[in-house]
Amino acid sequence: MSTMSIEKPRFSLSTLMQNGNMLALLFMLPAAVFLICFLTYPLGLGVWLGFTDTRIGREGIFIGLDNYQYLASDGVFWLSVFNTLLYTTVASAVKFALGLWLALILNEKLPFKSFFRAIILLPWVVPTVLSALAFWWIYDAQFSIVSWSLIQLGIIDSPINFLGTPNNARASVITANIWRGIPFVAISLLAGLQTIPQSLHEAASLDGATSWQRFRYVTLPMLTPIIAVVMTFSVLFTFTDFQLIYVLTKGGPVNATHLMATLSFQRAIPGGQLGEGAAIAVAMIPFLLAAIMFSFFGLQRRKWQQGGQD
Amino acid sequence: MIIKRRDFLTASAGLAGMAGLGAMGIRPSFAQTEPTYTPEEGASLRLLRWVPFVKGDEEAWNANTQKFIDQTGIQVRIDQESWEDIRPKAAVAANVGSGPDMVMCWFDDAHQYPDKLVDVTELANYLGEKYGGWYDGVRGYATRGDQFIAMPLTAIGNAVCYRDSHMQAAGFSEFPEDTEGFLELCKALKANGTPAGFPHGKAVGDGNNYAHWLLWSHGGKMVDEDGKVAINSPETIEAINYARALYETFIPGTESWLDINNNRAFLAGQISLTANGVSLYYAAKNDEALKEIAEDLRTTNFPIGPVGESAELHQTSSIVLFNHCQYPEAAKAYIKFMMEADQMNAWIEGSSAYCCQPLKAFADNPIWTADPVHAPYARASETLRPNGYAGPLGYASAGVMADYVLVDMFASAVTGQSTPEEAATEAERRANRYYRI
Numbered sequence: 001m002s003t004m005s006i007e008k009p010r011f012s013l014s015t016l017m018q019n020g021n022m023l024a025l026l027f028m029l030p031a032a033v034f035l036i037c038f039l040t041y042p043l044g045l046g047v048w049l050g051f052t053d054t055r056i057g058r059e060g061i062f063i064g065l066d067n068y069q070y071l072a073s074d075g076v077f078w079l080s081v082f083n084t085l086l087y088t089t090v091a092s093a094v095k096f097a098l099g100l101w102l103a104l105i106l107n108e109k110l111p112f113k114s115f116f117r118a119i120i121l122l123p124w125v126v127p128t129v130l131s132a133l134a135f136w137w138i139y140d141a142q143f144s145i146v147s148w149s150l151i152q153l154g155i156i157d158s159p160i161n162f163l164g165t166p167n168n169a170r171a172s173v174i175t176a177n178i179w180r181g182i183p184f185v186a187i188s189l190l191a192g193l194q195t196i197p198q199s200l201h202e203a204a205s206l207d208g209a210t211s212w213q214r215f216r217y218v219t220l221p222m223l224t225p226i227i228a229v230v231m232t233f234s235v236l237f238t239f240t241d242f243q244l245i246y247v248l249t250k251g252g253p254v255n256a257t258h259l260m261a262t263l264s265f266q267r268a269i270p271g272g273q274l275g276e277g278a279a280i281a282v283a284m285i286p287f288l289l290a291a292i293m294f295s296f297f298g299l300q301r302r303k304w305q306q307g308g309q310d
Numbered sequence: 311m312i313i314k315r316r317d318f319l320t321a322s323a324g325l326a327g328m329a330g331l332g333a334m335g336i337r338p339s340f341a342q343t344e345p346t347y348t349p350e351e352g353a354s355l356r357l358l359r360w361v362p363f364v365k366g367d368e369e370a371w372n373a374n375t376q377k378f379i380d381q382t383g384i385q386v387r388i389d390q391e392s393w394e395d396i397r398p399k400a401a402v403a404a405n406v407g408s409g410p411d412m413v414m415c416w417f418d419d420a421h422q423y424p425d426k427l428v429d430v431t432e433l434a435n436y437l438g439e440k441y442g443g444w445y446d447g448v449r450g451y452a453t454r455g456d457q458f459i460a461m462p463l464t465a466i467g468n469a470v471c472y473r474d475s476h477m478q479a480a481g482f483s484e485f486p487e488d489t490e491g492f493l494e495l496c497k498a499l500k501a502n503g504t505p506a507g508f509p510h511g512k513a514v515g516d517g518n519n520y521a522h523w524l525l526w527s528h529g530g531k532m533v534d535e536d537g538k539v540a541i542n543s544p545e546t547i548e549a550i551n552y553a554r555a556l557y558e559t560f561i562p563g564t565e566s567w568l569d570i571n572n573n574r575a576f577l578a579g580q581i582s583l584t585a586n587g588v589s590l591y592y593a594a595k596n597d598e599a600l601k602e603i604a605e606d607l608r609t610t611n612f613p614i615g616p617v618g619e620s621a622e623l624h625q626t627s628s629i630v631l632f633n634h635c636q637y638p639e640a641a642k643a644y645i646k647f648m649m650e651a652d653q654m655n656a657w658i659e660g661s662s663a664y665c666c667q668p669l670k671a672f673a674d675n676p677i678w679t680a681d682p683v684h685a686p687y688a689r690a691s692e693t694l695r696p697n698g699y700a701g702p703l704g705y706a707s708a709g710v711m712a713d714y715v716l717v718d719m720f721a722s723a724v725t726g727q728s729t730p731e732e733a734a735t736e737a738e739r740r741a742n743r744y745y746r747i
Contacts, residue, residue, distance in 0.1 A: 055401075055422075055705060056397075056398050056401040056402065056405075058401075058405060058422075058423070059405075070743060074740075074743075075736070076740070139566075140571070140574075141561075141562065141563025141564070141566055141567065141571065141575075142561070142563065142571075142574070142575050142578065142580045143574065143578065158562060159562065159563065161562055161563050161565075161566070162566070163511075163563075163566035164562070164563045164564075164565045164566040164725075165565075165725070166727070169566065249511070249512070249566060249568075250511070250512035250568060251512060252511040252512040252565070252566060252721070253510070253511060253565040253566055253721060253725065254565070254718050254721045254722040254725065254727055255718065266712070266713065266714075267712075267713065269398055270394070270397065270398075270514075270712040271708075271709050271712035271713050272397075272398075272401065272422070272705065272708060272709060272712065273709060
């Protein structure tokens, strides 16, 4: 037997490379650095700014919950919270209903199927600002094509005040958002529908299931995971919408369409109060987290997916 | 180290042209001696300005700058940003201590970081003395006490634009000069189906101009001289009631109007009276199809209210020179050069009545008489009040305007969402947020 032993250097590169854990860490490092630099840091900075009275061009000092205390007593802020919730709820619900309906139609055997599928995507492809500008003209107080057409048809006498009264303005911006958001929901759900094996439907048909029952007990349960993901994204996009509002109303009339995102911008950048703007943005986080939690812990529950009840 | 040379005889070769210009003005009676600025060796400058509203402005400003470059050998780079982006960029430059050396800023920007700016009192006093004095309004935006923290540059005038034939048809031969007559005119226009329209939406420029005129003409003010919020006053209520009466005569939909809507409605013949910059006139004049409107278009200053004098808000721009500029003497030489008569007059003329002079001596610039439509715009610097009237300018005055406190106050009352008293109370609450410090 040999008595010789090979002494390994303690920290050679090759040993490091042999160590599975080390290697894993090394591979994850670029991603971690990326996430920390571009996600964690800005988010952390935003949260920190919310606790300071920073203004553009001037360092702030820590003021604790002062910004939040003020916001709690600020009617405009609460109005924006209400608007945001209304905007998100109504727009997401309608987008889901219409999107699912569209997806089901597109999943049927239609002539020119791929043509229709491409057309459906158009609103999603057009840059938001451009479609917002188009809607701006459609909703114009004087030159609206809708008003003009209705006047020509003799249905109304004077132009509709789309963006002038609070409820009209809310309905108008929500409609624009729905128009823009449907394609995303429809196409994603369509992709989900196509993963459902045809055999399940056939088996259900043989068992005498009606088309409603097939939808309710086969399609819907199989689609739930996709719905959860799609609606999470849809809610997030809608909740954080900015461009549509900013182009159409800038939050008017009298803040009736101000969302939290637009109010945050108005106070932080043109108004210069970075601290308060950041606080408004941070106030959005709990709502967003709630939406994510709901979808991941609610909609993705296995029982639901298998069509069972709690 | 800043070296100020007051020696007239030893002007540097590069500044020979300017020194020559100044030399003619030397008189023993001159209270303010002409300052000379000797540019630092190898100086180069960067100016950040707003994107010009008219091409002539850009051409004249650049030509003047080129003249300066040719005479002094100092390189001047001019960057342009859209006008809304100037404010945050300037604030960041002030805070970070790098970026452009000079910025053409808006309104009360200079008051947000006065400690980051080079004092230009000496130059401003010299210019004021030489050119008939500064207008109070533009001076207010650029000074703290007697100290100039910025160089007043211009006021972008806003004036009432109306269709002459429609006014005549409404039974008025002359445009009314007071608010009462103005209301009567608007009522008559409405009755004729040729209504007026002023924006009550979030129109940064036009909306604020209109709202401030409503308030000030009736003697209301956001804050008193000490910066204490004074918006909730009988004068404000009176202004709101007047605004409500006026709003009744408007074309429907003005509460959603942004900056461009009144232009569109006017040019389409939907409204016969609004307020705007001179651009409205040029939009009509430069379009063959709108010739009729251009010929019928007349302009005048906003009517005078119970307060008894013109009190308007106009967009105002000043040049700030940052501490971090490595070549402050060169920068002052540049500012001085651009403000002197030859350059200033060329620029005002090039801007075709868009930019109003900050110094009284330039009021006789031929551009103001070149077209009768220009005349009211010549008075912009004279009629303007700083946006934080009557208190000190600064962070609070800027914040209140950026948050549309006044615009919202009028809009919520005229649309009937709240009573005048509620609207004034709400405005007071919101303003207090900014003025608490």
